[in-house]
């Protein structure tokens with residue numbers, strides 16, 4: 017697990033193609049980090065609660081990611097899924113001088 | 121128990137009857153004790169959609185407006201299947217009787233003097249809304265089995281049922297309804313001839329030139345048209361229709377006859393009750409008949425000497441009648457209606473408003489002609505307002521013209537803008553600026569205020585929700601664009617609703633509208649489309665569909681933003697349930713070589729693929745490849761992508777054909793390879809799987825492919841389109857028969873391009889071919905009825921030319937990190953936290 021109040025440096029933001037996501041493995045946990053066209057970044061758990069689809073490979077837009085396997089949608093702010101009862105963990109994340117910093 | 125409510129009896133449970141009751145209930149729920157007589161044994165349905173039922177685009181149950189439960193909920197006593205025959209004005213009762221089994225509800229029987237089973241309803245007020253019946257011109261033989269009229273849902277089912285055993289049908293009457301009936305019959309696989317007594321089709325709405333053009337369009341759909349032809353007699357033999365003979369002595373063989381030659385108001389109830397009847401039941405500006413307690417509206421009413429045969433006037437009449445009868449506004453007046461006519465025939469766009477010819481020398485006439493595409497537009501302008509208009513072949517902007525006509529708006533001085541929009545593409549009328557009482561939905565008579573109320577007060581955020589609440593947009597559908605604009609002007613945005621006909625959910629436009637916007641604004645990337653047409657909101661569910669469409673519109677200039685692609689199209693492989701990918705190299709026509717097979721085997725071993733599978737499309741699938749390995753496995757294979765992962769041309773299977781098969785009459789392998797080399801990877805609204813067969817034994821299953829080419833004796837090839845053998849199974853429709861491989865390529869290319877341009881996103885060819893109809897497709901793609909074949913050929917050639925094997929990205933990735941897998945972050949980086 018990521019330690020309390022810890023920060024993890026994920027490296028330069030441009031390793032994520034614009035408008036896409038990328039999976040990072042931090043302490044053995046897969047985290048999907050997205051970079052929207054407007055430049056904001058978001059991080060959620062990579063593992064889709066439906067059947068484990070890799071969310072980092074999903075199409076994003078309007079603050080949501082669409083799972084590539086069956087199209088369930090998840091909100092970047094709340095983690096809430098489009099199907100009742102499905103939810104993913106959301107991580108705090110920010111950019112500083114072109115670097116991505118994951119907080120928890 | 122004594123009932124103090126006023127008693128209202130409505131005779132006729134059709135469009136007008138049900139509507140006026142709704143208007144009354146809106147004003148004074150519960151004031152009246154309402155009962156209704158309806159000769160048809162159903163609740164009220166949308167009569168204008170019967171054409172759709174006949175052409176099989178809608179099911180009968182879809183067109184009901186007031187199901188039986190509606191009557192119950194509103195405590196209306198409905199006498200369904202009971203015909204009122206008299207109003208006894210002394211005793212103040214309405215008398216009705218059962219419609220006998222087997223009799224048409226609109227049958228003319230003034231000899232009705234029933235002996236038993238009379239239903240009586242006492243009244244304080246009566247509303248007559250009996251509509252009309254089809255008119256049968258004098259001819260011998262009508263009424264025999266196999267002769268039909270077209271007015272009710274039961275007529276529709278009887279026609280459809282009978283057509284099953286027929287090869288030929290004749291429709292007598294070349295007006296609006298006759299043409300809709302004729303087009304509908306085509307979908308029942310019969311040869312249809314339309315017989316019109318006047319010198320042209322739709323003589324009431326079209327001038328000579330547009331009548332002529334419409335005739336050509338109808339003929340290109342496969343209809344036969346006879347004008348200037350009067351039917352004298354319908355001949356039967358052995359209880360079946362055999363032929364028609366005409367006034368000029370000629371004859372026509374046919375198996376069934378539908379007469380649709382105009383309508384006449386149903387007035388017997390009024391006549392039997394000694395209420396004033398002229399051509400229709402006469403009423404004043406308050407919709408009162410000669411008896412002040414008895415009102416009338418709809419097609420049976422004659423107001424200021426005029427009869428109407430469209431739904432539009434009914435909405436206004438119903439409002440006035442309701443205002444008067446409920447005393448909400450006893451002075452309300454109906455002063456007559458202007459009407460426009462729209463032809464709802466699939467594949468024909470036609471709008472006609474007001475007069476068809478110039479009325480005086482000072483009238484200004486503006487015309488635009490494009491004979492090749494069968495387009496004709498004419499405006500007759502008087503005092504700077506529309507006096508008449510005809511739009512044929514292209515009705516874009518027609519709903520705005522209709523608005524300007526109905527509201528008598530002053531026209532812009534540049535008349536061309538009325539046809540083509542202004543140079544800046546500004547909208548001519550802003551719906552938001554229309555008056556509250558401007559009618560937006562002409563099919564269901566819904567005005568702007570009702571729609572904005574639904575949006576603001578009832579919280580309807582989608583076109584569908586507005587439709588559910590107000591019925592707006594639920595007729596012909598042409599006002600949906602205006603409703604979306606109203607939602608947008610009230611709420612700032614239209615909410616996505618999958619039941620809409622938008623091409624993609626996030627942009628409130630149907631495909632043709634979207635394409636027009638994309639082209640006129642020059643939008644070449646998905647983000648530009650969102651920026652311009654969705655206020656910058658990037659709907660994730662719309663990205664992939666838009667990307668595919670843009671690539672079709674701009675084969676060369678398309679700005680390919682990879683984030684708009686589905687993962688499969690980002691990495692050119694099919695994602696599997698465990699997050700690995702499958703790799704299917706292209707094997708042209710299903711023919712491979714030992715060398716290729718060895719490379720495939722070596723790659724499979726080197727990358728430890730989890731399964732090697734022969735696919736249904738005659739190629740080989742390597743399953744379980746990691747994303748990081750994709751570029752190197754492609755390089756090792758040295759074969760192009762088979763596009764097994766995307767909405768595009770997939771494969772062309774073949775049978776062994778003339779090379780080896782003893783039955784083969786055409787070289788199916790060479791053809792399949794040519795097809796596959798030409799169309800490989802062409803994106804389309806959905807996937808396309810093809811096949812060629814060397815003879816009609818069809819071993820490669822070409823009849824059930826999206827497109828199939830089958831060799832027949834004589835060196836010819838039959839081209840089938842719209843086949844399916846997936847969750848739906850359908851044999852393709854024969855598009856044409858051609859003489860050479862080159863011609864096969866030409867027609868396949870044309871069909872593919874037409875499909876790419878006109879199908880809805882995710883609509884397979886079988887749905888598309890069914891929706892458009894094979895006869896129309898033949899007309900467009902083979903006979904070139906729209907004059908667009910040359911352009912289609914050109915555009916598919918451009919798309920072919922723009923093709924690049926996506927697996928080349930193994931050498932030159934499209935963007936950094938394209939094929940990288942998860943990145944392991946080492947704990948080391950956690951350092952700075954106490955920094």
Ligand SMILES: Cc1cc2nc3c(=O)[nH]c(=O)nc-3n(C[C@H](O)[C@H](O)[C@H](O)COP(=O)(O)OP(=O)(O)OC[C@H]3O[C@@H](n4cnc5c(N)ncnc54)[C@H](O)[C@@H]3O)c2cc1C
Nearest residue numbers: 132134135136159167168203204250251418419429430431
């Ligand atoms: C196939 C078709 C397509 C059409 N398309 C269009 C279109 O695109 N646009 C357009 O504007 N208009 C169209 N119309 C015309 C439109 O449907 C009519 O103008 C409208 O329905 C008339 O309404 P109404 O209430 O006056 O008559 P109806 O809807 O016919 O209602 C009258 C009802 O009263 C019943 N009735 C009659 N006599 C009695 C009696 N004595 N006792 C009890 N019940 C009785 C009848 O059986 C009928 O059900 C179309 C019509 C048809 C048939």
Ligand code: HEM
Nearest residue numbers: 735736737738773776780781782783816817818819820821
């Ligand atoms: C002399 C003529 C024919 C030869 C040599 C031949 C040979 C073959 C062979 C070798 C296969 C592959 C079997 C397999 O995959 O295990 C096959 C499959 C098939 N054959 Fe034939 N066949 C002949 C005639 C026909 C005819 C006349 C028909 C149809 C009426 C037919 C329909 C099929 C079908 C539907 C398949 C399965 C196709 C698929 O798996 O995709 N064949 N044939």
Ligand code: SF4
Nearest residue numbers: 775781784814815819
């Ligand atoms: S379709 Fe005809 S030519 Fe082709 S393999 Fe089958 S039998 Fe032979």
Ligand code: FES
Nearest residue numbers: 064067069083086
């Ligand atoms: S695994 Fe994500 S939607 Fe099914």
